[in-house]
Amino acid sequence: MIKADHISKSFEGRTVLDDISVEFETGKTNLIIGRSGSGKTVLLKSLVGLHEVDSGAVYYDDVCYTHLTFKQRKAIRKDIGMIFQGGALLDSSTVVENVKLPLDLFTDQSEAEKIERVAFCLERVRLQGADRLYPSELSGGMIKRVAIARAIVMNPRYLFCDEPNSGLDPQTSVVIDNLIHDITREYNITTIINTHDMNSVMEIGEKIVYIHEGRKWWEGTKDDILDADNAELNDFVFASAMAKRARRATR
Template sequence: MIEVHGVYKAFEGVRVLKDVSATFETGKTNLIIGQSGSGKTVLLKSIVGLHQVDEGEIFYDNRSFTGMHDKARKGIRKEMGMLFQGSALFDSKTVEENVRFPLDVFSDMSFSDRRDRANFCLQRVHLENVNNLFPSELSGGMQKRVAIARAISLNPKYLFCDEPNSGLDPRTSIVIDNLIYEITKEFNMTTIVNTHDMNSVMGIGEKVVFIAQGEKGWEGTKDDILKSDNERLNDFIYASKFLKKLRAEVNK
């Protein structure tokens, strides 16, 4: 479980996060949603330590991440897996080398064990016989699956996904969402997904935190969304005609 308590963050005197508190539960897909510029990306980067918060605390399973010295923080970072928006694969490395990279850097495993672990992760995301290909030889969806395999290579306790469906078609987006959901359950991870994709929200949003103008505007589940009377949330959610129709059906 990851807990955020009263977090503030400003850049050049402009407050981007204002007293944000939220709980992200273990074994669930926790989604952070909000408009562009709402502060959701800053919140995600603050949670993983890429931004130092000005006020407030962040806890990883009751361990104060904000109160730790650098060495202890590095220990928690080894428990994190990251799925970046653009996949962030190394163009000059093969698929297997990309997936093996965190193991090469952070583990004491033998080369044979590292290779076996990379193969296991690739099989887990339904990719076989692509080990020797380069990222440029793969489709966008396959690149994203390689990135997921790399993110779970160290068997993390915490998985962070920044706009995982960016640039993908709807069908491929569903595949990626399902993979993230399945892996979260299988490995009992605390997964946080930063997204504005409402299909993802309604598909895998077991816990949803809505950020509006730097503040937590709402918190609940995907089922709660359809019954919410939160004006700011509804303005954001029901920009989609499909969801407006769905809400009307639910409220009949």
């Protein structure tokens, strides 16, 4: 479980997160949704500690992460996997080297054990045969898969995904969504996904938090979202024709 307790964050006097409190549940695919510039990415980065919050605190299973020192945080960070919007793979390393890096740095496994673990993770994301390729030689979908493999290689307890579908075609988006959802269930991890893709919301969203202008505007499940009585959320959700059709169908 990850909990944000009244967190706020501003940059150069501009408030980006305003008093957000929310709890993300273990074993569920938690989605943070909102328009571009609403503060989703800042919230996600504040949860993992890449941004320090101005006030409030973030808890990982009742441990106050915000007030830990850099060294104390390292223990929790080894339990965190994160998939960045652009993949954030190391350009100078091959696929295998990228996925193996956390094992090289933080485990005492033999080389054979590490290679076996990397092969397992790459197989899990259905990406075999690309071991020796560099990120510049991969497609957008393949980059996301390698990023997922790297994120799960250390058996994380918490998985963060920042717009995992951005720049992908609809079919590949569904594959990536389902992969993240399956991994969440399989390993019973706490997954938090930033997205503005309504397909993802309807496919895999188990708990949904809507952020609007830096504030938590709504939270609920995908079953509630189509009937939510919230003007800003409705504007966001029904911006696409497909969602409008879905609402008509449910009524």
